Amino acid sequence: MKAGLNDGVYPPIVANFPHILHGGDYNPDQWLKQKDTIWKEDMRLARLAGINSLSVGIFAWTALESAEGEYHFEWLDEVMDMLAKNGIVAVLATPSGARPAWMSQRYPEVLRVNRKRTRNLHGARHNHCLSSPVYREKVRLINTKLAERYKDHPALGVWHISNEYGGECHCPLCQERFREYLKKKYGSIEALNEAWWTGFWSHTYTDWSQVESPSPIGEESTHGLNLDWMRFTTEQFRDFYLWEIAPLRQFTPKIPCTTNLMGTYPGIDYFRLAEVLDIASWDSYPQWTGTAEDIALGVEFSFRHDLTRSLKKRPFMLMESSPSATNWRPVTKLHRPNVHMLQSMQALAHGSDTVQYFQFRKGRGSSEKFHGAVVDHEGTENTRVFADVKAVGERLRGLDGLVGAATPSRAAIIYDWNVRWILDDIKGLLQAKHGYEKTVIEHYSCFWQMGIPVDIIDSKQSLEGYDLVVAPMLYMIRDGVAEAIETFVKKGGTFVATYITGYTDENDLCFTGGFPGPLKEILGIWCEEIDSLYPRDRNSINWKNKKYEVYDFCELIHSRGAEVPASYGSDFYSGRPALTVNSYGKGKAWFIAARTGLDFLQDFYRDRAKDCGLKPALDTVLPRGVTAQIRSTGKKDYIFVMNFSPEKQNVDAGNLGKKTLEAYETWIIERQENS
Numbered sequence: 001m002k003a004g005l006n007d008g009v010y011p012p013i014v015a016n017f018p019h020i021l022h023g024g025d026y027n028p029d030q031w032l033k034q035k036d037t038i039w040k041e042d043m044r045l046a047r048l049a050g051i052n053s054l055s056v057g058i059f060a061w062t063a064l065e066s067a068e069g070e071y072h073f074e075w076l077d078e079v080m081d082m083l084a085k086n087g088i089v090a091v092l093a094t095p096s097g098a099r100p101a102w103m104s105q106r107y108p109e110v111l112r113v114n115r116k117r118t119r120n121l122h123g124a125r126h127n128h129c130l131s132s133p134v135y136r137e138k139v140r141l142i143n144t145k146l147a148e149r150y151k152d153h154p155a156l157g158v159w160h161i162s163n164e165y166g167g168e169c170h171c172p173l174c175q176e177r178f179r180e181y182l183k184k185k186y187g188s189i190e191a192l193n194e195a196w197w198t199g200f201w202s203h204t205y206t207d208w209s210q211v212e213s214p215s216p217i218g219e220e221s222t223h224g225l226n227l228d229w230m231r232f233t234t235e236q237f238r239d240f241y242l243w244e245i246a247p248l249r250q251f252t253p254k255i256p257c258t259t260n261l262m263g264t265y266p267g268i269d270y271f272r273l274a275e276v277l278d279i280a281s282w283d284s285y286p287q288w289t290g291t292a293e294d295i296a297l298g299v300e301f302s303f304r305h306d307l308t309r310s311l312k313k314r315p316f317m318l319m320e321s322s323p324s325a326t327n328w329r330p331v332t333k334l335h336r337p338n339v340h341m342l343q344s345m346q347a348l349a350h351g352s353d354t355v356q357y358f359q360f361r362k363g364r365g366s367s368e369k370f371h372g373a374v375v376d377h378e379g380t381e382n383t384r385v386f387a388d389v390k391a392v393g394e395r396l397r398g399l400d401g402l403v404g405a406a407t408p409s410r411a412a413i414i415y416d417w418n419v420r421w422i423l424d425d426i427k428g429l430l431q432a433k434h435g436y437e438k439t440v441i442e443h444y445s446c447f448w449q450m451g452i453p454v455d456i457i458d459s460k461q462s463l464e465g466y467d468l469v470v471a472p473m474l475y476m477i478r479d480g481v482a483e484a485i486e487t488f489v490k491k492g493g494t495f496v497a498t499y500i501t502g503y504t505d506e507n508d509l510c511f512t513g514g515f516p517g518p519l520k521e522i523l524g525i526w527c528e529e530i531d532s533l534y535p536r537d538r539n540s541i542n543w544k545n546k547k548y549e550v551y552d553f554c555e556l557i558h559s560r561g562a563e564v565p566a567s568y569g570s571d572f573y574s575g576r577p578a579l580t581v582n583s584y585g586k587g588k589a590w591f592i593a594a595r596t597g598l599d600f601l602q603d604f605y606r607d608r609a610k611d612c613g614l615k616p617a618l619d620t621v622l623p624r625g626v627t628a629q630i631r632s633t634g635k636k637d638y639i640f641v642m643n644f645s646p647e648k649q650n651v652d653a654g655n656l657g658k659k660t661l662e663a664y665e666t667w668i669i670e671r672q673e674n675s
């Protein structure tokens with residue numbers, strides 16, 4: 001295998017613990033009264049299941065501080081000691097994901113205010129204002145106590161900051177911070193007016209104090225405002241995260257910190273947040289169906305794993321997954337045989353060094369009592385799900401060698417939160433039905449089916465080291481991005497762009513002088529208009545003597561030097577360019593002008609992979625629904641051959657062997673380099 005961008009071996013997530021972590025969310029605080037029986041049994045069952053890590057304290061604030069300043073760490077001391085005794089790593093959480101009632105009651109400013117400007121009541125979780133000085137101080141205090149107390153504890157392995165950061169707050173304190181953010185960014189109200197194009201509908205601001213966050217009872221049509229609000233919200237979480245980890249860094253500078261992300265959750269630009277994480281981690285909940293639909297679902301979740309890995313370009317943590325039913329899905333279908341193993345191996349295949357669950361033991365009450373868990377209400381190891389978990393534990397024991405292995409990807413696909421936000425907001429172009437994420441995943445799926453590893457990056461990430469960069473629907477060209485693409489192509493890279501590319505700049509102001517703005521020259525084209533089609537409409541493109549249907553979007557482009565290998569088949573733009581390629585410097589820049597089906601994309605990317613010399617994990621054509629993903633230590637490759645279809649599939653891996661994979665089966669091939 002060709003040397004990759006990030007070839008080699010990364011240190012294990014937990015220092016001196018060179019094993020894949022296996023475990024998950026553990027809530028002994030919900031069983032304080034039964035601790036003598038339940039906790040003991042938990043440890044027996046954990047050992048039996050091959051569990052070596054448990055996440056504790058995630059929502060334990062009231063158990064730790066029952067009234068203001070009244071701390072109770074004895075129970076957590078006992079839990080930490082018990083974990084250490086059983087050889088289990090503690091993924092120790094800061095408890096800010098949910099808050100004690102006494103705090104909301106005494107300090108209502110800690111409660112969030114929603115878009116309509118009403119303050120929430122106490123309850124739920126993630127329901128706190130990130131600007132509130134009171135909330136910040138309370139978090140600082142409890143985090144400091146935790147860090148001070150457990151800094152030398154042998155069980156402490158990873159800090160789990162809060163839980164699934166998300167949402168937003170529109171209270172007066174947040175409005176003030178938002179204005180401060182804007183002042184710093186724009187310097188003058190005139191510059192803000194210009195960036196937000198506020199002459200429109202007389203929305204010009206004459207004083208900073210007039211600026212308010214977006215609201216359905218106020219301003220929601222100023223796209224620049226909406227965009228900056230999302231960026232500000234991201235900064236709020238980033239800043240809050242840094243606030244949370246400050247005391248942890250002080251007492252435990254060597255313990256890595258992470259916060260569990262949610263894949264492509266739209267509310268936070270994870271690329272920006274990830275800059276301050278030591279390790280990326282995420283919670284993955286595919287809703288498996290037991291039908292051929294699981295193939296597309298497999299692709300989607302592979303994409304999210306790859307995205308999470310690409311945030312830090314090193315092994316990540318699968319922080320949560322369900323060993324069985326996911327209670328908040330509309331249908332809580334059980335995992336079919338092999339599925340639990342498959343979803344666990346899938347995470348490893350894409351770069352996770354952990355398999356963790358929500359949850360270890362099912363609680364008896366409240367809204368997650370029917371969520372899948374390692375230990376069911378029945379309480380013993382004699383369940384199908386327990387056996388599934390145990391089987392994963394056994395397999396992981398044999399995979400110590402995988403710890404830290406890199407993903408040797410030479411191709412990258414761009415997925416950018418800024419583009420997502422602005423397309424979600426757009427008026428025109430099929431409105432909210434733009435299908436940005438779906439489109440990115442469709443392009444991704446071609447690589448998945450070929451078994452070619454890819455990184456998922458945002459438009460600001462470095463392009464260095466890649467041979468192929470694909471940027472579906474790169475509507476917004478942020479500052480510096482066109483230059484980076486230019487350098488990349490000039491040096492010999494292959495770049496692929498599509499319809500809806502290069503319409504606006506960093507502030508969502510349309511480029512004048514023709515789309516795709518600063519990419520016109522690189523792509524050698526000019527896009528004059530775009531046709532949005534009704535769902536029943538079809539056009540076609542003819543390429544290499546084959547006709548492919550196109551739908552949704554047809555961009556009407558002119559070549560300005562690019563070759564035109566394919567053109568439209570019908571309508572008033574019949575015969576006009578639909579696919580172009582421009583030689584630029586030592587590289588090539590492709591433009592796909594219309595939304596095609598997978599048939600076209602698969603044929604197209606098979607050619608690009610060949611031109612770019614991208615090597616698949618296995619040198620074979622994989623049956624539909626089967627992928628092969630590679631991780632490599634440089635000396636040894638681990639090839640995960642995974643069947644996401646509910647049917648048997650035959651895989652011929654040449655001199656590495658042949659195998660009939662059962663429905664949902666995973667085959668791991670270990671290959672020595674140069675063998």
Ligand code: GLA
Pocket residue numbers: 163164283285320326327328358368371
């Ligand atoms: C999320 C949360 C967990 C739990 C699970 C249930 O991922 O982080 O606390 O609610 O969902 O699927």
Ligand code: ZN
Pocket residue numbers: 112113129130131132169170171172173174
């Ligand atoms: Zn607030």
